[in-house]
Amino acid sequence: MSGNAKLEIRDLTMLYKTGDGVRNINLAVEQGELVTLLGPSGCGKTTILRTIGGFLQAASGQILISGKDITHMLPEKRPTAMVFQSYNLWPHMTVYENMAFGLKLRKVPKSEQKRRIAEMLEMIKMSGYEKKYPGQMSGGQQQRIAIGRSLLLQPDVLLLDEPFSALDAKIRSQMREELRKIQTDLNITVVFVTHDQEEAMALSDRIVVMNKGSFEQVGPPQEIYNRPASRYVADFIGEMNFIPMPDGSIKAVRPENVSVSPGTGGNLDGYVRTIMMLGHYIEMTVDTDCGIVKLFVSAEEAEQYKRGNPVALTLGESHRYNDDQSAAG
Secondary structure (H helix, E strand, O other): OOOOEEEEEEEEEEEOOOOOEEEEEEEEEEOOOEEEEEOOOOOOHHHHHHHHHOOOOOOEEEEEEOOEEOOOOOHHHOOEEEEOOOOOOOOOOOHHHHHHHHHHHOOOOHHHHHHHHHHHHHHOOOOOOOOOOHHHOOHHHHHHHHHHHHHHOOOOEEEEEOOOOOOOHHHHHHHHHHHHHHHHHHOOEEEEEEOOHHHHHHHOOEEEEEEOOEEEEEEOHHHHHHOOOEHHHHHHOOOOEEEEOOOOOEEEEOHHHEEEEEOOOOOEEEEEEEEEEEOOEEEEEEEEOOEEEEEEEOHHHHOOOOOOOEEEEEEOOOEEEOOOOEEOO
16 A cells, blocks of 8 residues: 555455445545546445445444544544535525534634635635525535535545536536546545446546446556456446457457448448437447447548448457456456
């Protein structure tokens, strides 16, 4: 483990009565790093987050923040703050009262509360909303307040549990950009949980791809996307074509690494199945003897093709996986 790690998880196991949970988890998160736990529902990502926050008790292992063991500390004693999907704002309190709540518990003087809340509202672009109630604001505004309230506590580690999943696509994208800016400006250490791979790719310094309570791959977004360690990761991150090979292995090729030309004589030949406009590019699917292959072409390139046309596909950069999903060298 790195000596600079702000957060360390050592051999963490947390199991439910059903036997589900996480086993033997090890992770180090550096100061100022944003690490995302990514995976489908039930893979254990929220279990890890809640165990870091103290809302679940580890069966074994250690959690350290700044080198201090916090494994058995109560949630309110930990140097962490957690933002939930559901905002968790007090509906009967104004924005100002919601943001002041944690500071009051920590006996921060009123004058300092006022200064810090004003600064935070400006940072999250919510100045002038002090007297509003949560019910008078949109979901995105409420989540801004929830994040600002957590940041006011100046946590060593900020924990975010699918904070944007209830928002619509455009607001979600804006919130991601704002969170990333605040996080880098303040140099905060963040552990973020999501099932949305696009969100993970956009936000993270590193991504932890999870599967059934364990880690499949840990690395920067570019590495996870370009060099998936297993078929599971290749399938979960981005779009991928899986093409069966004569030796029983599977060739995985991203749509952007497939090129097309009219006629036959490619690595794979087939017929145009669909042509779909997706904004600034066109998605084409081709029926081949090895199944349906997806690729991307420009609008200009797409004009020469119609459904049913014979085409030749050339496969570029690819990965091979064995039947057991492992990389085939």
